[in-house]
Amino acid sequence: MKDKAHIVVIGTGGTIAGRGASSVNTSDYACSVLSIDEVLSGIPQAHAIARVSAEQLMQIGSENFSTTHLLTLGKRIDTLLKQDDIDGIVVTHGTDTIDETAYFLHLTLKSSKPVVVVGSMRPPSSLSADGPLNLYNAILVAGSETSHGKGTLVVANDEIHSARDVVKTSTFKLESFRSPYGPLGYVVEGSPRYYRTPARRHTLSTQWSIDAIDELPEVGIVYAHGGIDAAVIDATAQSGVRGLIYAATGNGNVAAHVVGALQRARRRGVQIVRASRTGSGIVIRNAAQPDDEYDWLVVDDQVPQKARLLLMLSLGSEQRSADLQDAFYRY
Numbered sequence: 001m002k003d004k005a006h007i008v009v010i011g012t013g014g015t016i017a018g019r020g021a022s023s024v025n026t027s028d029y030a031c032s033v034l035s036i037d038e039v040l041s042g043i044p045q046a047h048a049i050a051r052v053s054a055e056q057l058m059q060i061g062s063e064n065f066s067t068t069h070l071l072t073l074g075k076r077i078d079t080l081l082k083q084d085d086i087d088g089i090v091v092t093h094g095t096d097t098i099d100e101t102a103y104f105l106h107l108t109l110k111s112s113k114p115v116v117v118v119g120s121m122r123p124p125s126s127l128s129a130d131g132p133l134n135l136y137n138a139i140l141v142a143g144s145e146t147s148h149g150k151g152t153l154v155v156a157n158d159e160i161h162s163a164r165d166v167v168k169t170s171t172f173k174l175e176s177f178r179s180p181y182g183p184l185g186y187v188v189e190g191s192p193r194y195y196r197t198p199a200r201r202h203t204l205s206t207q208w209s210i211d212a213i214d215e216l217p218e219v220g221i222v223y224a225h226g227g228i229d230a231a232v233i234d235a236t237a238q239s240g241v242r243g244l245i246y247a248a249t250g251n252g253n254v255a256a257h258v259v260g261a262l263q264r265a266r267r268r269g270v271q272i273v274r275a276s277r278t279g280s281g282i283v284i285r286n287a288a289q290p291d292d293e294y295d296w297l298v299v300d301d302q303v304p305q306k307a308r309l310l311l312m313l314s315l316g317s318e319q320r321s322a323d324l325q326d327a328f329y330r331y
């Protein structure tokens with residue numbers, strides 16, 4: 001029989017490492033205060049399913065994650081995955097930007113070994129805390145042969161999501177993590193069960209490798225609303241960004257009075273990408289706006305915060321608009 005899988009759990013902070021004064025407080029608590037060793041001490045059951053090592057890489061709320069944090073985390077995982085004696089990685093992470101970090105890893109890691117990012121909506125001090133079972137399930141998923149080659153995964157609330165699709169959708173509900181096409185599978189009675197695999201490219205089949213990336217160009221997001229001021233677009237375009245994701249209303253509609261500001265930004269060399277603030281659905285090229293004529297891009301079905309990361313990576317390696325557009329259809 002094969003030895004237990006060796007899983008390294010990397011702590012970065014978040015609610016899963018939080019503590020509240022009251023067990024009935026599920027929203028008012030301090031996050032990122034428990035060490036990864038303290039978090040793991042809450043699930044001694046994990047040692048029955050894996051050989052677990054732990055390291056504390058950061059201790060921050062995920063709203064503080066910057067490009068530097070993404071690169072530091074990605075490079076550390078890359079180093080660990082290259083070791084023959086390590087079978088998989090679990091990253092404990094705040095849930096606010098768990099979808100962004102997981103997607104960045106999904107696009108840049110060069111390994112088929114499982115990488116699972118996990119967080120919790122309630123701190124360990126709360127009644128019905130979700131962190132212990134989420135973390136146990138994440139270790140289980142990371143140690144399973146069935147998880148190989150599926151890219152970076154996010155495990156929460158008994159579900160296994162693809163990093164490409166998952167988004168945090170609620171400020172407090174346990175079923176906050178949703179993928180528009182559903183999870184890849186579930187954790188049922190102590191084992192992962194997959195029902196589908198990611199169709200888009202990830203990890204070994206992308207053009208990026210984390211060990212070759214030391215910096216990334218900046219890309220901003222402008223969130224559309226009724227009565228939006230064109231000055232917000234001008235200010236973003238002049239802030240040094242190389243790209244601007246316009247989180248437009250509906251299926252990528254742009255209010256007539258801000259089209260000129262986006263065109264001005266494009267003339268300054270800023271790539272303009274039409275996205276949607278709705279949270280799901282496809283933005284069709286040349287439908288709501290003449291993208292060919294304006295030399296703008298569309299996100300396909302990607303949400304603004306992940307479109308930003310994809311454009312940052314793409315701008316680091318491609319310059320032609322056609323290639324940048326192609327990336328949104330490939331990944």
Ligand code: GLU
Nearest residue numbers: 014015061062094095096
């Ligand atoms: N500040 C937290 C974060 O790191 C809050 C959310 C959570 O971890 O669930 O994202």
